[in-house]
Amino acid sequence: MRTILAGLVLCSAIARAAAASEPSPDMIARGEALVVAGDCAGCHTADPAKPFAGGKRIDTPFGAIYAPNLTPDRDTGIGAWTDADFTRALRYGTAPDGSLYYPAFPYPYFTRMTKDDTLAIRAYLATVPPVASRNKLPELRWPFSYRSLMRAWNYLFFKPGLFEPDQSKSAEWNRGGYLVTGLSHCGACHTPKNYFGADKDALALSGNEVGGWFAPRLDGAARSGLKSWSVEDLAEYLQSGRNARSHADGPMAEVVVNSTAKMSDADVRAVAVYLKSLPAGPPEPAATVPAEAEMKAGQAVYARFCIACHEADGSGAPRIYPPLPGNALLQSDNPASTLRIMLDGAHTVTTPRAPNTGEMPAYAKQLSDEQIAAVTNYIRNSWGNAASLVTPADVAKARSQGP
Incomplete structure (x- = not known):
């Protein structure tokens, strides 16, 4: 009888321990919010009907990488991983078999995350439907196809370590810093890279070309940074994809739709507070005044194709047609985003806070390289x-990178 009772007690204890180890609804909800803030679906979802099943192609300067399956499928996803496996992958870029991930997976940012947050993310991902989807091998140029080279890359460029709060700053500022420099990995797009694809830390968030677009400066630069933006401007932009100063397009539009528009008001404001506090980084390049003939040619193109929406004074209709005077992205030293919009047109994203749409037609077929260069120089x-001058050769290069 004692043996039976002891067995029942043991079984009961095991059951209680198993129940205690199950993630709570609050932990799962926190994990979902963190997954949204990290825009994990943006890379790990190729088919919207199969969220987090991977397979999406990510082009890098070194070749293509395919995002892996994050669903809890035990054979092709992460269902068989332990918590330690998941934490090691997220914070140190190391797979369960000991191989190293390429930094297209932003573990150099995720390393700043707390263990509790990594486990909350894992708890949420365990609740998504499992999908059997084998991971695709990278298509990288030689010698980058040798994954063992990542050991040298990590030694030179990877600095593991948690986010260190600044005790002289507010809790809101520190939350924003934790998100911007860690989970939300803003620098993955907005920080220039060196020859090996690592961040140039001294130029953090000072702008970077990504896939034919230019991710603008997020520092306090006067012309092409965020000096003229308020915290409210930044929060509105992140939540709705537009504000009275600019509209999101290209890769940033996807980030807004998939991530920042779904984040909590508190987290969005924390990001805005942190970004607004950043001082100006490297000096802005000196602008070059276009010749009078160039300005007249650009003005003629503007009067024919642009004035109806953007008005003669460039004021446009804020939140519908973005204003051009003082537009930070427009004055970036790198005109890639402006040229991309000129050539391909633009579509205003819709979000719960800004459901109305807006369109700008594409001018790739209507305007020559010379005409687009002239009107771009005029509005810049x-x-x-x-801003610096744009040449017809710059337009031709942008045209070649188009869809």
Whole structure:
């Protein structure tokens, strides 16, 4: 009888321990919010009907990488992983078999995350439907196809370590810093890279070209940074994809739709507070004043194709047609995003806070390289704007990178 009772007690204890180890609804909900803030679906979902099943192609300067399956399928996903496996992958870029991930997976940012947050993310991912989807091998150029080279890359460029709060700053600022420099990995797009694809830390968040677009400066630069933006401007942009100063397009539009528009008001404001506090980084390149003939040619194109929406003074209709005077992205030293919009047109994203749409037609077929260069120089150097000159060769290069 004692043996039976002891067995029952043991079984009961095991059951209680198993129940205690099950993630709570609050932990799963926190994990879902963290997954949204990290825009994990943006890379790990190729088929919207199969969220987090991987397979999406990610082009890098070194070749293509395919995002892996994050669903709890035990054979092709992460269902058989332990918590330690998941934490090691997320914070140190090491797979369960000991192989090293390429930094297209932003573990150099995720390393700043707490263990509790990594486990909350794992708890949420364990609740998504499992999908059998084998991971695709990278298509990288030689010698980058040798994964063992990542040991040298990590030694030179990877600095593991948690986010260190600044005790002189507010809790809101530190939350924003934790998200921007860690989970939300803003620098993956907005920080220039060196020859080996590592961040140039001294130029953090000072802008970077990504896939034919230019991710603009997020520092306090006067012309092409966020000096003229308020915390409210930043929060509105992140939540709705537009504000009275600019509209999101290209890769950033996807980030807004998939991530920042779904984040909590508190987290979005924390990000805005942190970004607004950043000082100006490297000096902005000196602007070049276009020749009078160039400005007249650009003005003629503007009067024919642009003035109906953007008005003669460039004021546009804020939150519908973005204003051009003082537009930070427009005055970036790198004109890639402006040229991409000129050539391909633009579609205003819709979010719960801004459901109305807006369109700008594509001019790739209507305007020559010379005409697009002229009108681009005109709007980048009118109404108090100042920026470097764009050449027809720049437009031809952008045209070749188009869809």
